[in-house]
Amino acid sequence: MRSKKSLFSYLLYLFVCLTVFSGCGESEEEFLLTEENVAAESEQEEAEEESESKSQDESGIVQNIQICVDLCGAVANPGVYFLEEGSRLYEAVEMAGGYTPEAALGVLNQAQVLTDGQQIRVLTQEELQSQPELVGQTESAGSEQPGESDGKVNINTADAQTLMTLNGIGESRAQAILTYREENGLFQSVEQIKEVSGIGDGIFSRIKDEIVIE
Numbered sequence: 001m002r003s004k005k006s007l008f009s010y011l012l013y014l015f016v017c018l019t020v021f022s023g024c025g026e027s028e029e030e031f032l033l034t035e036e037n038v039a040a041e042s043e044q045e046e047a048e049e050e051s052e053s054k055s056q057d058e059s060g061i062v063q064n065i066q067i068c069v070d071l072c073g074a075v076a077n078p079g080v081y082f083l084e085e086g087s088r089l090y091e092a093v094e095m096a097g098g099y100t101p102e103a104a105l106g107v108l109n110q111a112q113v114l115t116d117g118q119q120i121r122v123l124t125q126e127e128l129q130s131q132p133e134l135v136g137q138t139e140s141a142g143s144e145q146p147g148e149s150d151g152k153v154n155i156n157t158a159d160a161q162t163l164m165t166l167n168g169i170g171e172s173r174a175q176a177i178l179t180y181r182e183e184n185g186l187f188q189s190v191e192q193i194k195e196v197s198g199i200g201d202g203i204f205s206r207i208k209d210e211i212v213i214e
Contacts, residue, residue, distance in 0.1 A: 065170060069114050071096050073122035074103035086167050087114050093122075104128040109151065113165050113210075152212045155193055156186045167206045173198050187213050 065085040069092055072078040076097030083092060090110040093099060102124040114120075153162055155177065163174035173196070180196045187193060190211050194204050 067114060067116035067118075069117075070119040071122070072119065074100045074124045075122055076100060083114065085116075085170055088112060088167075089114060089120065092120070100124075102126065113167050115161065115165050152210055154213065155190070155211050156181070156213050166210055168203045169207065173203070189213065 066082045067085050067087070068080060068082055070080050071092050075093055076099070078096065081092055081095050083095070088110070089108065089112045092114060093110070099105065099122065104123045104125050104127070107123065107128065153166055155163070160171070160174040160178060163169050163177055164171060169177075176197050176199070177193065181187070184195075190208060190213055191204070193199055193207075193211070194201065
């Protein structure tokens with residue numbers, strides 16, 4: 001009888017030990033799995049952040065296209081200046097230190113959108129009175145560009161260079177306008193330009209007052 005009790009006690013003890021160790025094993029396995037999951041999630045988050053950062057950098061490169069303009073005449077520091085695409089005359093003048101006191105501001109369009117390679121001459125009051133034929137040079141070194149009408153751009157006749165004078169229209173969008181015109185004919189309204197790839201409501205709101213169709 002005593003022997004049977006001892007055997008029973010031993011078996012009971014063995015069963016308890018096996019149960020405890022089995023539970024510990026499962027906990028340890030769960031802990032290891034949890035660690036692996038955390039590590040995997042961390043690696044995935046780092047990869048996503050790196051991808052997002054790279055995308056933002058690439059986007060920044062696209063958006064920060066620069067143009068080069070030659071500003072001369074009645075400004076504090078005449079010279080060549082680099083600005084972001086879509087910049088206007090007043091911004092170039094600010095970089096040049098502003099106008100001189102004798103500048104003929106009345107004939108300037110300070111909101112003019114600048115283009116790459118453009119030369120702008122700011123006349124003095126004396127030059128304006130003695131050589132009125134120079135007035136056209138206050139905005140551009142050349143003659144009126146194809147497609148320009150009363151200071152606005154005719155989107156039915158303008159070439160790529162003229163289209164690029166519009167705010168927000170770079171080389172790719174200008175080419176898209178020309179392609180659309182070739183494939184679909186002349187624009188029937190200024191609003192129709194929104195059908196061109198890359199030109200939505202945002203771009204249209206910036207150029208609608210600068211464009212005409214005839």
